[in-house]
Amino acid sequence: MKMYTANALATDRIRGVEELTANSWPALNTLVYDGWLLRFARNYTRRANSISALYASSLDIEDKLTYCEAAYSARQQPTLFKLTSACQPADLDSILEDRGYAVSGPSMVMTHADLSTIPAPDHQDVQLLAEATPAWIDAYMTMNEIAPQHLATMRDLLAQIRLPKAFAFVLNDGVPVALGLAVVEREYVGFYDIVVDAQQRGRGWGRQLMLNLLHFAKEHGATRAYLQVLGDNSRAVRLYSGLGFVPTYDYWYRTKDFTQ
Numbered sequence: 652m653k654m655y656t657a658n659a660l661a662t663d664r665i666r667g668v669e670e671l672t673a674n675s676w677p678a679l680n681t682l683v684y685d686g687w688l689l690r691f692a693r694n695y696t697r698r699a700n701s702i703s704a705l706y707a708s709s710l711d712i713e714d715k716l717t718y719c720e721a722a723y724s725a726r727q728q729p730t731l732f733k734l735t736s737a738c739q740p741a742d743l744d745s746i747l748e749d750r751g752y753a754v755s756g757p758s759m760v761m762t763h764a765d766l767s768t769i770p771a772p773d774h775q776d777v778q779l780l781a782e783a784t785p786a787w788i789d790a791y792m793t794m795n796e797i798a799p800q801h802l803a804t805m806r807d808l809l810a811q812i813r814l815p816k817a818f819a820f821v822l823n824d825g826v827p828v829a830l831g832l833a834v835v836e837r838e839y840v841g842f843y844d845i846v847v848d849a850q851q852r853g854r855g856w857g858r859q860l861m862l863n864l865l866h867f868a869k870e871h872g873a874t875r876a877y878l879q880v881l882g883d884n885s886r887a888v889r890l891y892s893g894l895g896f897v898p899t900y901d902y903w904y905r906t907k908d909f910t911q
Contacts (some may be wrong), residue, residue, distance in 0.1 A: 665737035665900050666705055668760060668839075668877050671821040673703060675800040675834035675841045677811040679804070680685075682722065685710045686739060689719060694728050695804040697756055697904055701731040704738040712746060720907070731906045744905065752905035756881070761888075761896040765871050766840075768895060772862035774855075778820040779867055783832075787818045790827045804827045817867045821860045829856040833864040840868035842878040845887070857890050865894070 678699040686706030692699035702719055723730040732752065734744050748754075763769075763904035780787060788805060791797070797805065814836050821829040831845040842864065847857045868876065878896065880887045888898075 665735050668899075669703060669705055669735065669737070670890045671836055671839055671841055672698070672875065672879065673791070674690060674836055675764060675812065675814060676843055677808070679811065685715060687715070687719070688865065689722055691723075691726060691728070693801075693804040695801045695808065697731060698733070699808060700728060701733040701904060703733050704740075704743055707739050712740065712743075714748065716746075729906050729908050731904055733902060733904055735902045736800040737900075747905045747907075750907070754903055755882075755906055756904045757901065758879055758881050758903065759901050760877055760899050761877055761891050762899045763894070763896045765895075766865060766874050766876060769865045769869070770862065772859050772866060774821065774863075775865045776822045777859070778822065779863065780818040780820070781816070783818050784824055786827075787820065787830060790820070790830055791844060791846065794830070794848050795844075815871045817864060819860055819864050819867075821856050821863070823851070823856070828854075829860040831860050831864060833868050835868055835871045837875050837901040838872065838874045840865070840871075840873035840876045842876070845878070853885070857887075858893070861890070861894055 666695040673688060673690070676696070676698050679692045681691070682689040686704070686708050688705060689704040690699055690703070694700055698832060708715065720730045732743070732747060738744070783806070788802070788809070793800065812834060814834050816832060816834045819831050819833070820827045827848070828851040832843040834841050834843065842861070845857065845860065847860070861906070865876065876896070878891060879902070880891065882901070
């Protein structure tokens with residue numbers, strides 16, 4: 652995977668987008684510990700169950716790691732760090748590697764700097780919902796093959812989002828073919844859970860989904876956008892690049908199983 656670790660991108664800009672993602676996809680419980688955010692959501696999604704080392708530390712790093720590992724082990728969860736080139740301390744990735752943490756989920760953030768250039772959508776058979784309805788959640792779980800045991804946690808997590816948002820359905824002959832979530836904070840919109848039904852891919856539904864959500868975001872004051880995508884998801888990268896998004900920085904996870 653080509654890396655976009657932002658030689659020219661300021662650390663504070665990466666941190667700013669990471670703050671937006673933490674607010675737009677909240678955990679069920681968050682502990683703030685010496686500049687780090689420890690997030691917990693019953694092990695549903697890596698984003699909501701990982702440690703973001705966003706700010707400068709003052710405590711001994713070994714003591715901090717011991718504390719974090721104990722906190723996640725107490726919940727019978729692996730200790731999981733979400734890492735970027737802006738993490739504090741700067742050598743955290745190598746420290747975690749030496750401690751036995753394995754890399755997983757290499758991904759990147761793509762951003763759009765000027766939503767005024769976004770064209771209007773062509774497909775109008777779209778529902779934009781203020782909250783996640785049972786039908787939206789059921790369709791999302793089906794399209795993404797989410798295990799049933801995560802249903803209650805997913806409902807609780809989505810209910811935590813207290814920012815302007817839209818849960819979108821793209822319909823074809825009345826049947827959902829794509830869905831996603833847009834969350835607006837400040838002048839940014841973030842995109843989550845963008846998915847097209849496996850039998851409907853390659854027909855432009857993902858583009859129409861994004862255009863409708865971008866139109867919603869512009870109506871709610873957004874002028875810029877960001878999204879997160881797995882680095883090996885070439886189909887999604889092509890879709891977002893075609894809308895004017897550009898790779899901006901990488902993030903990845905390091906994980907270590909909990910101990911009994």
